[in-house]
Amino acid sequence: EAGVTQFPSHSVIEKGQTVTLRCDPISGHDNLYWYRRVMGKEIKFLLHFVKESKQDESGMPNNRFLAERTGGTYSTLKVQPAELEDSGVYFCASSQATGEFADGYTFGSGTRLTVV
Amino acid sequence: QQPVQSPQAVILREGEDAVINCSSSKALYSVHWYRQKHGEAPVFLMILLKGGEQKGHEKISASFNEKKQQSSLYLTASQLSYSGTYFCGTYYGQNFVFGPGTRLSVLP
Numbered sequence: 001e002a003g004v005t006q007f008p009s010h011s012v013i014e015k016g017q018t019v020t021l022r023c024d025p026i027s028g029h030d031n032l033y034w035y036r037r038v039m040g041k042e043i044k045f046l047l048h049f050v051k052e053s054k055q056d057e058s059g060m061p062n063n064r065f066l067a068e069r070t071g072g073t074y075s076t077l078k079v080q081p082a083e084l085e086d087s088g089v090y091f092c093a094s095s096q097a098t099g100e101f102a103d104g105y106t107f108g109s110g111t112r113l114t115v116v
Numbered sequence: 117q118q119p120v121q122s123p124q125a126v127i128l129r130e131g132e133d134a135v136i137n138c139s140s141s142k143a144l145y146s147v148h149w150y151r152q153k154h155g156e157a158p159v160f161l162m163i164l165l166k167g168g169e170q171k172g173h174e175k176i177s178a179s180f181n182e183k184k185q186q187s188s189l190y191l192t193a194s195q196l197s198y199s200g201t202y203f204c205g206t207y208y209g210q211n212f213v214f215g216p217g218t219r220l221s222v223l224p
Contacts, residue, residue, distance in 0.1 A: 033212065042118070043158065043203060043214040056211055091157060104148060104160035
């Protein structure tokens, strides 16, 4: 079974530019999550999709971040315009179930975003 | 809201044991444990659902206390490959939230 795939693996952009990150979850996983880890700190929740619907986007830092999951398959996370503090590693994870039925999330390898 | 982990960091020699704790002021629905090596994705280790539960994964095991407010991860006879950052995670409402992480370094 293919795992969670993210690309690009690395992205270096200038402040003010736009970047779009993509995540392909494991096929059949309705739940898709975006997380961010900044400078070796904790992994922060960004948002959670159930199929194509945003279940919770309370972790999105501000309106420069836009996530979509059209068709309930892959998801994109767009940062526009990017700021220096957006640098970090963005992880995507997917799971078949959630809550008490969750059997653990499978994470992608992450996209390391550097804004200069 | 976020679970609390301790210690923040630990350095071991190969073969030594370690315990990492994860706690919350409220009873937890479940506790997940993940390990992340530098530059890699977090990898799921195990999930505990029931108070008093204990689970093992090779030489890594975990427990969930009866009140479901604390979980401990036990690393026995540590190997170099155990180095990384260990995160516990749990649900607060609908959100799955990670603890701040414990950085484990195993030296030869």
